[in-house]
Amino acid sequence: MAAPDSPPGSTENEQPFLAHLMELRDRLLRMIVAIVLVTVVLLPFANPLFSALAGPLMRHMPENSSMIATAVASPFLIPMKLALILAIFVCVPYLLYQIWGFIAPGLYRHEKRMALPLLVSSTLLFYLGVLFAYFVVFPLIFAFLTATAPEGVQVMTDISNYLDFVLTLTLAFGAAFEVPVATFILVLMGMTTPAALVEKRPYVIVGAFVIGAILTPPDAVTQTLLAVPMWLLFELGVLMARLFVKRKDEAEAVAEAGSQSEDALGEDELDAELNRIEEQERGRD
Numbered sequence: 001m002a003a004p005d006s007p008p009g010s011t012e013n014e015q016p017f018l019a020h021l022m023e024l025r026d027r028l029l030r031m032i033v034a035i036v037l038v039t040v041v042l043l044p045f046a047n048p049l050f051s052a053l054a055g056p057l058m059r060h061m062p063e064n065s066s067m068i069a070t071a072v073a074s075p076f077l078i079p080m081k082l083a084l085i086l087a088i089f090v091c092v093p094y095l096l097y098q099i100w101g102f103i104a105p106g107l108y109r110h111e112k113r114m115a116l117p118l119l120v121s122s123t124l125l126f127y128l129g130v131l132f133a134y135f136v137v138f139p140l141i142f143a144f145l146t147a148t149a150p151e152g153v154q155v156m157t158d159i160s161n162y163l164d165f166v167l168t169l170t171l172a173f174g175a176a177f178e179v180p181v182a183t184f185i186l187v188l189m190g191m192t193t194p195a196a197l198v199e200k201r202p203y204v205i206v207g208a209f210v211i212g213a214i215l216t217p218p219d220a221v222t223q224t225l226l227a228v229p230m231w232l233l234f235e236l237g238v239l240m241a242r243l244f245v246k247r248k249d250e251a252e253a254v255a256e257a258g259s260q261s262e263d264a265l266g267e268d269e270l271d272a273e274l275n276r277i278e279e280q281e282r283g284r285d
Helices: 013-059 076-106 107-147 159-176 179-188 196-201 203-215 219-285
Strands: none
Touching: 013 076, 013 107, 013 159, 013 219, 076 107, 076 196, 107 179, 107 219, 159 203, 159 219, 179 196, 179 219, 196 203, 196 219, 203 219
16 A cells, blocks of 8 residues: 555556556456367367257258358358357356456455356356257247248358358347346346336337347247247346345344344443432432
C-alpha cells in the first residue's frame, strides 16, 4: 500500500496494476495453450468428427447423394475449423475456471457464493442446449427441409454452408437455454421481481416465438422447438427467483427479529441496573 505522501504516479501505486496485468496475461496464455493442445489432439479425427456432425443431414438425404465442397480448400479447412471450434467447446470449463480464478479475489464472500453456482449452471445449461439441438432439433429440421425440396431438385449441401448453419443453430439453442440464469440475475440485481416477470409472461411468450423465427429456418417446427423451451426455461427461472426471494425475506426476518430481541434484552438489562442503583440508594438512606 502506498504511503500517504506518495505521488500519484509512484511505483507503489503502479505495482498492483502491473501485477494484475501479469496475472491476466498468464491466464490468457493458459487458455490459449489449452485450446491449441485440444485442437492438436482433435485434428487427426477432424474428418470423422465432421461426418458425425453431418449425420443428422445425411440420414435424410436421398440415396446416392452426398455433400459437396465448392471451394478448393474447403475439404481441408472446414474439418480443421470444426476441430478448433470443438476444442473451444471442450475447454469451456477450463476457460471459465481461469476467468473465475482472476475475478474471484476481488469478490466478497456472498458474491462468491452466488457467482460460482451461476457459472456452473450456465455452463451446464449451454451444453444441454447444444445437445438438445443436435439430438432433437437437427433430425427434425433436416427431415423437413429435405422433404420439401421441389421435384427435379437434388439436395447437395455445401460443407462450408452446412457448418455455418449448424453453428448458428447450436449457438442459438445454447444461448436460449441460458434464460433461467438471465432471469435469476435480473431478480438478483433488483432490476425486476418474480411478480413483475409473471405479469409480462404473454410478452415473453411472443418474444420467444419472434426470436425463434429470427434465429431458425423459416419453418414452424424449428421455430416452435426453440420458442417452447425458451418459455419453459423462463418459467424455471421465475421459480428459482421466487425461491431465492423467499429465502432472502426469511433471512431478513430472522435477522430483524434477532436485532429486536437484542434491543429488548438491552432495555431489560438497563432497567435492572437502574433498579439495582435505586435499591443501593435506599439502603444508604
